[in-house]
Amino acid sequence: MRVIEANDLTKRFGQLVAVDHVSFSVEESEIFGFLGPNGAGKTTTINMLTTLLNPTEGSAKVGGFDVEKQDGKVREVVGLVPQDITVDDDLTGMENMMLQAKLYHVPTKVARERTMEALSLVALTDAANRRVETYSGGMRKRLELAEGLIHYPKVLFLDEPTLGLDVQTRVVMWDYIKKLRDEHKITMFLTTHYMEEADVLCDRIAIIDQGKIVALDTPENLKDSLGGDIIELEFNNKKDDQTDTLKSLSQVKDVKKIGDTYRIKVSRGEKALPDIIENLLKMDLRIGRVSLIKPTLDQVYLEYTGRSLRETQGETMEVWRRMRTLRRVRE
């Protein structure tokens, strides 16, 4: 059964097309991942699917209900862990959880049990009766996650659920998300910047860039689709563009230049690499750095979006988010 179905889903903000004719479907109890650089349209897609935004064009169904015309029905079956932290600073962790339970009509007794379970899972049991104001950024994010897990929805949307969490917590969360899926048949739609997360968790992944889905498949197939290995190479002389020189070599299938680095697609990298180096040396091109990369999801991502993940996720956004958190603390 198709739990999520999007057909040419589109959202415009004025001139900007944030989500551009996106179509996909998610099966029951599948974990479906949306991967993409900042501003790709992941959150906007989630907002349309959870009835926070109306699509400009196209349509979508969640749990069999139209997100625009039957939005009330859709809200009965979805849960959302938003990207931004929305827990109430003035309440305690426990109070936040119980409020969430009320909003989703979870009976108080059940809510208490699940709250204890969820809070211990995210290691907040001891802090449960403290005001959220006194929490660290990571603790708030964990509380936000715990809130999303209280009502066992049919479809759970997780917008960068483990952003800013430490490695141990992230792994615990992955296990729990899988457990929820297995035991409660919850369908999950998640966005993430962490390749490993997508690889470990997702049954299928869509890579989205500038509002469009540029690839959609299982992690395995995506990696295979790269059609071989990748050699990353930098020349000492960074001024001259050597793309055409590289392309003229017989072992080379394709070349992409990202910054000063050439990404050369080859099959059987172990054999191709020495040949390529030999050829380049003959042409008197001095190599500064070289590495052979076996396909990972990271590579797939780079291939389809032309951007390195670390690049997109690093600086600006992370800094901006931190500022936002700081601002919240001050206010």
Added chain:
Amino acid sequence: MIEETIALTKREVKKWVKNPFLLFMMLLQPIIWLGLFGKALNLTGLISVSPELINQLPPEVQDQIGMFLNQMISETFGGTTDYFTYMAAGILSITVLFTAMFSGMSVVWDRRFGFLNKLLVAPISRGSIVLAKVGSSVIRGMFQVLLIFSIAFAFGLKVGNAFGILDFLGMVTVLFLLSLGLSSMFLAITMQIKSHETVIAVANLLNLPLMFASNALFPIKQMPQWLQTIANFNPISYAGDAVRAFILHSNAGFDAAKVTADFQFLIVFALIFSLVGILIARTGLRKG
């Protein structure tokens, strides 16, 4: 719907009850108002005549002048010669106004911090979101009213000699109606606003005229004609008038007809503004 409204109202109430600083400010503000304006700015004192001057006059004339002056002051200030009492009654309405404004503003923060989105994806009726805001604003307003009334009492508020429990309840009912109408009105406006800078500007724009173009602080009779016209449509004037009548209820008389008229105005105001306000406020929850 009821369960969610209660849960959300509880959240709002918890937010300020558990905030000692806010509670302290809530106490401080009326004390400053009552002390500064009510005591220092003794308007009725300005008009009174110095005792030495009166003492030089023959006794019969003294009595007559005294009676005349007091009657004049008392008429201007709605039946009291004590500006503090006049002012305290007005402050009760102003408090309701300020509380309604602050509560309305909180929705802008909820929107900004994404809390509103959390409510919007939940399977709850949009009405409950609005009702909880109005409800908690009224609860807070009433709490402040009781607080300020007690403080004013401690500071020397002079109630009329026939003031009783019914007058007290009448006063609370009047302020409740005012609070309901004003809270809905502010929420209808703040629900449409996305930034907190704008909301503060808008609130000030509305607040000052509502406060000063009313009988809360100064008698309407002393105002220029155009201001009187505005003040005569201002619900705060009606509430101020009725509250004063209840507080000053004395054996000498109680203008029941006037208070009934005040009530009628306030009931219509509260009904229309809460119904229309809540409907308008809901449109602010429409998605983009």
